[in-house]
Amino acid sequence: MLKMILDPMGGILLTNDGNAILREIDVAHPAAKNMIELSRTQDEECGDGTTSVIILAGEILAQSLSQLERDIHPVVIISAYNKALTEALNIVKAISTPIDTTNDEEMLKLIKTSIGTKFVVRWSDLMCKLALDAVRTVATEESGQTIVDIKRYARVEKVPGGEIEESKVLNGVMVNKDITHPNMRRRIKNPRIILLDCPLEYKKGESQTNMEFSKEGDWARAQEIEEEQVKALVEKLLELKPDLVITEKGVSDLAQHVLVKHNVSAIRRVRKTDNNRIALATGATIVNRIEDIRDSDVGTNCGLFEISKIGDEYFTFLVDCVTPKACTILLRGPSKDILNEIDRNLADAMSVARNVVFNPWLVPGGGATEMAISVGLHAKAKTLASGVEGGPFRAVADAMEVIPRTLVQNSGGNAMRVLTELRAKHANGEHTWGVNGDTGKIVDMKEYGLLESASVKIQTFKTAIEASRMLLRVDDVVQAMSDVGVDHAT
Numbered sequence: 197m198l199k200m201i202l203d204p205m206g207g208i209l210l211t212n213d214g215n216a217i218l219r220e221i222d223v224a225h226p227a228a229k230n231m232i233e234l235s236r237t238q239d240e241e242c243g244d245g246t247t248s249v250i251i252l253a254g255e256i257l258a259q260s261l262s263q264l265e266r267d268i269h270p271v272v273i274i275s276a277y278n279k280a281l282t283e284a285l286n287i288v289k290a291i292s293t294p295i296d297t298t299n300d301e302e303m304l305k306l307i308k309t310s311i312g313t314k315f316v317v318r319w320s321d322l323m324c325k326l327a328l329d330a331v332r333t334v335a336t337e338e339s340g341q342t343i344v345d346i347k348r349y350a351r352v353e354k355v356p357g358g359e360i361e362e363s364k365v366l367n368g369v370m371v372n373k374d375i376t377h378p379n380m381r382r383r384i385k386n387p388r389i390i391l392l393d394c395p396l397e398y399k400k401g402e403s404q405t406n407m408e409f410s411k412e413g414d415w416a417r418a419q420e421i422e423e424e425q426v427k428a429l430v431e432k433l434l435e436l437k438p439d440l441v442i443t444e445k446g447v448s449d450l451a452q453h454v455l456v457k458h459n460v461s462a463i464r465r466v467r468k469t470d471n472n473r474i475a476l477a478t479g480a481t482i483v484n485r486i487e488d489i490r491d492s493d494v495g496t497n498c499g500l501f502e503i504s505k506i507g508d509e510y511f512t513f514l515v516d517c518v519t520p521k522a523c524t525i526l527l528r529g530p531s532k533d534i535l536n537e538i539d540r541n542l543a544d545a546m547s548v549a550r551n552v553v554f555n556p557w558l559v560p561g562g563g564a565t566e567m568a569i570s571v572g573l574h575a576k577a578k579t580l581a582s583g584v585e586g587g588p589f590r591a592v593a594d595a596m597e598v599i600p601r602t603l604v605q606n607s608g609g610n611a612m613r614v615l616t617e618l619r620a621k622h623a624n625g626e627h628t629w630g631v632n633g634d635t636g637k638i639v640d641m642k643e644y645g646l647l648e649s650a651s652v653k654i655q656t657f658k659t660a661i662e663a664s665r666m667l668l669r670v671d672d673v674v675q676a677m678s679d680v681g682v683d684h685a686t
Contacts, residue, residue, distance in 0.1 A: 198315065198537075210533045212314065213540050214247030215239040226673055234663050238655060243547020244310045245656040248599060252660040255598040259591035260668060268584060270668045276588035277668075279580075280573055281661045284592070285654060287572045288565060291627045292557040292650045303328055303549065309561050309648050310548040312633065314541040315534075319360050323538075326525055327545035329365040333523040335553060344550045349473055349522040352542065354535040357507050358528035363538075368517040369477045370524040371470050373463050374503060374510035377452045380461040382503040387439035389495035389514070391475055391482045396429055396441070396462075397448035398422040423450055429486050430454045436494055440501055444471055461501070463512060473522035478514060548649050557650040560641035562630025563600025563618075565653055570596040571622040592661065600631050609636020 201209040201220045209220055215235045223229055234253055235246040256277075263273050295302050307324040316323045334349040335342060353370055375382060409415050430451050433441060440461045441447075447455075447464040455462050466474070475482050480495025499516025525542065529535040552558075559565045573593035577586045600618060604611045614631065618638050621629040628642040641647065 208533060209536075210315075211537050211540060213537075213544070214250055216540055218246075218250070227667055227670075230663065230667065234659050238659055241659075242551055242649075242652045242655045244544045244649070245652045249656045249659050251598055251602060252595065252656060253663045255595040256592060256660060256664040257667060259595045260588070260664065263588050263591055266587065268587060270671070272584055273588040273591075274665045274668055276585040277592060277661050277665050279585070280589050280592040281657060283573060283576050284569045284596075284657050284661075287569050288559055288650060288653055288657070291565065291568055292559045293647070295552060295556045295558050295647075297553055297556050300328070303552070305645050306552060306558060306647055306649060307545045307549055309646055310544050310652075311541050312646075314544070315537045316360075316541040322361060322363065323542055323545055326363060326365050327542060327549050330523055330525055331546055331549040331553065333365065333367070333520060336521055342553060344553055346543075346546045346550055348469065349476060350525060350546065351469075351473060351523075352525045352527055352539050353511075354527045354529075354532070354539060355506050355509075355511075356529065356532055356535060360527075360529050360538065362528040364526055366513065366515050366524045366526060368498060368513065368515035368520055368524070369470070369473050369522060370514075370526060371463070371466060371474070371512045372509060373466060373512045376447050376462050376464050377456050379456050381439075381459065382461070384439045384461065384501040385499070386496070387498055387501045388437060389440045389442065389474075389478050389480050389498060389501070390433060390436065390438045390489070390493070391471055391478075391480045391495065392441065392443040392486070393445070393471070393482050393484045394443070394486060395445035395447070396426065396433075396443060396451040396464075397446050398426055426450050427454060432486050432489065434458050434460070436489065436491060438494060442466055442471065442474060444468060473524070474514060476522035477517045477520035479518075548652065551649045551651045555649070555651040558647040559650045559653050560628045560630055561646040561648040562632065562639070562641050562644070563603050564622075564628055564630030564641050565648070566596040566599040567618050567622050567630065568627045569657075570594070571619060603631040603633050604636050607631075607633055607636035614638060 198210055198212045199217050201217065203209065203220060209216065211217060218232045218235045223232060231250060231253060234249050238246045238249045260273060264270070295306065297303060304324045307327050308320050311317055311320055311323055330350040331344055331346060334346060335344045407418065426448055427450070438460055441455065442463045444466055445464070447462050452462060471482055474480070475495070477498070478495030479497035481493040483489045483493055497518045498514045502513045503510055504513060527535055527538055529538055570593045573589060573596070577589040577593065580586050580589060597615060601611050601615060604614045614636060618629060618631065621638065628640050629638055630641045630646070632639045632644065
């Protein structure tokens with residue numbers, strides 16, 4: 197279910213993304229603050245599993261309480277948790293299967309699992325395709341290493357209006373800008389593009405400068421010199437026969453006039469991040485000094501430059517690029533809040549696709565992996581040499597069952613009966629059986645087609661158990677007092 201959160205400014209947040217909810221709420225308890233950090237870590241590392249990590253860590257801590265009440269020392273519990281984590285990771289390795297990252301069908305199935313419980317599940321086919329296209333576009337090879345930087349090079353532009361089905365990945369870049377002069381061209385096929393990081397206007401001195409004029413005509417001459425300098429800059433650019441000039445700084449009226457005369461379009465005050473993405477998409481090089489510009493710096497990979505009006509704003513499209521290394525995902529939808537939620541869900545989907553590129557292994561979803569670990573840890577607990585560690589070891593095993601149990605409860609099933617059936621299946625070595633989130637019944641996840649990224653699971657278990665171990669090391673909470681108004685005698 198979705199949560200509606202009111203922020204202090206009166207805005208609303210509609211989401212069921214664990215990290216987004218925890219980021220917004222205000223918490224006073226220090227241990228709870230520590231738990232909220234877990235979800236942020238999980239989101240930055242994997243992008244998915246933010247709710248799972250909180251539920252799992254909370255359950256492990258709840259199970260630890262009974263161990264502490266039996267007077268088992270925290271150090272012993274921590275040592276048992278360490279062994280349990282190692283064993284859990286071995287089980288994940290044993291039940292994981294490889295995935296071919298070039299196979300579209302397998303990749304789309306995997307991405308679908310990450311948004312199966314999210315708001316956009318109704319448009320899951322479209323969202324999965326958007327995520328996969330975006331990740332494949334920005335994937336680059338550098339010195340034998342694959343780099344997928346979705347944060348920097350796959351930008352999401354949210355434009356309210358239209359239908360969600362109209363969302364698409366552009367094979368190029370879209371920027372919320374218009375041309376500087378109304379007479380400039382708004383549509384150019386195969387443009388030659390120059391990207392600048394310097395202004396096309398008169399450069400003022402660094403320090404304060406005073407000018408004294410003795411003759412009447414000197415002031416007019418000073419103005420002329422300024423104009424000549426700007427003209428010289430623009431003419432240097434025009435030698436390269438550009439169709440479009442994009443700069444991060446300003447463009448003066450005179451420069452615009454000269455550019456219009458030569459039928460060149462200009463866009464000014466573009467964000468640094470946007471300029472970097474345009475450079476990657478069009479093959480241009482960003483130039484800092486016009487004097488240094490060369491023919492090889494001009495971008496020619498763009499198929500079409502066009503300015504379109506969407507809603508009541510103008511957007512610049514640089515599309516139909518040849519092998520772009522950056523892209524823009526255009527999201528349409530009925531309102532800002534819904535678009536923000538789609539953006540969060542899409543970010544999760546893209547993160548999952550990115551993770552699989554680096555770690556192409558899958559594990560069964562629907563609580564099957566957690567159940568396999570639970571059954572495996574219970575079996576291992578009997579073989580431990582130290583009898584004291586058996587309790588904490590079993591505590592982790594019991595805590596793992598919280599994921600399949602929650603899935604059954606969410607679908608309105610009978611948790612006791614379903615978990616008993618599931619335990620029996622796993623005890624027989626059928627590791628791929630899990631819970632169907634729609635019906636609450638148990639199914640074979642391999643046949644059902646619900647497989648998740650192993651890296652997300654591994655990170656979830658590591659973060660949850662590591663956090664539990666850290667909180668168990670705490671034996672007291674002390675508040676640091678400020679000196680103001682405190683009687684030193686007390």
